[in-house]
Amino acid sequence: MNDDRDDYIDIQPWPVAELIGQLTAHVAIGRRGLIESDPDTDGFERETDRFELDAWAKLELTSWLTADQLAILEAPLDSLNPDQLDRCEDALVVASSIAWCTRVESELRLPIVTNGDAEQRTIAWSPRPWTPIRNVLKGIRVRSDETLAAERERWELLHWRCHLFTEESDLDEDRKALRDTIRELQGQELLGHNDVDLILEDGTPFSDLDDDTLDEIASQSEIRLRALNWVCGFGDTPATAPLFVDE
Structure with a gap:
């Protein structure tokens, strides 16, 4: 990996209204x-919530x-x-990624393995029926x-x-x-490492992760990377943003 690539990527974030939209x-x-997926709420109430959300x-x-x-x-x-339920779940990861970019989510960094708190x-925070989007735009500041x-x-x-060590x-x-x-990352705060491998926030090396956890991180990293690339001005929507902006 080349840690200099972002030195010349032309980042042009979308306007606040587009980001919050x-x-x-x-x-x-x-x-x-x-x-x-809410089993505890009455069916009539759930359908009312669905109808209002749609309208x-x-x-x-x-x-x-x-x-x-x-x-x-x-x-x-x-x-x-x-498949639709998976898309609903993934949509919240996209949303929390954009929320981080707009300081709605105030943590220093997005979590590598989400526990759902950011979402x-x-x-x-997000507007809900029947709040106009314009009501929340004031005061939003995109990160630098x-x-x-x-x-x-x-x-x-x-x-x-x-996606290393798969072949x-x-x-x-x-x-x-x-x-x-890892040599290039020395002296940087971009990602934690133990001089042998990248590590999670809790110090666990990637080499010690089970397949399910690695697959989960791989899936979320693709979603977050596309969302971040879109925020930075690449692609028309988070779903159509490129995974790698220098290709």
């Missing part, structure tokens, strides 16, 4: 999934919702398929270009690390690349 649209999709989203969020997302909002209660804080560049590079490195024929090359990258 996408954040709110993705939270709406996430909320739809939560309504679907409000069509009033406030049509500029940021895709046809597939609208279909999720419109779907009758208890009719979402597993819950984003849901709690330098901070955005560092975080998107951090997730690019995490995504890259998740027997590439093991030696991957070991060398990892050693070189």
Whole structure:
């Protein structure tokens, strides 16, 4: 990996209204999934919540919702398929990533392995039926270009690390690349490492992670990296943003 790539990437964040619009649209999709998977609330109340969410989203969020997302909002209660439910869950990861970029989420960095706290804080902050988007725009300040560049590079490195050591024929090359990258990270605060491998916030090396945890980080790193790249001005939407901006 080249730790100088963000020195020349031209970062041009989207306007605040666009950022918050996408954040709110993705939270709406996430909320739809939560309504679907809530076993403790009365069915009539859940359907009322679904109907209001759908109606409000069509009033406030049509500029940021895709046809597939609208279909999720419109779907009758208890009719979402597993793929749609996964999209609802992923939407909250996108939303919390944008929330971090706009200081709605105030943590220093996005968590490598989310426990859901960032997503819950984003849901709690986000407009809901029947709040106009314009009511929350005042006071939003996007993080600096330098901070955005560092975080998107951090997730690019995490995504890259998740896909090392998957091919027997590439093991030696991957070991060398990892050693070189850790050498480049010396003296930086971009990512923790133990001089042998990258580590999680709790000190666990990637080499000690089980396959399920590694797959989860790989999946979330792709979602967050695309979202961060979109915030930085690459791609028309978080879903269509490129994974690697220098290709």
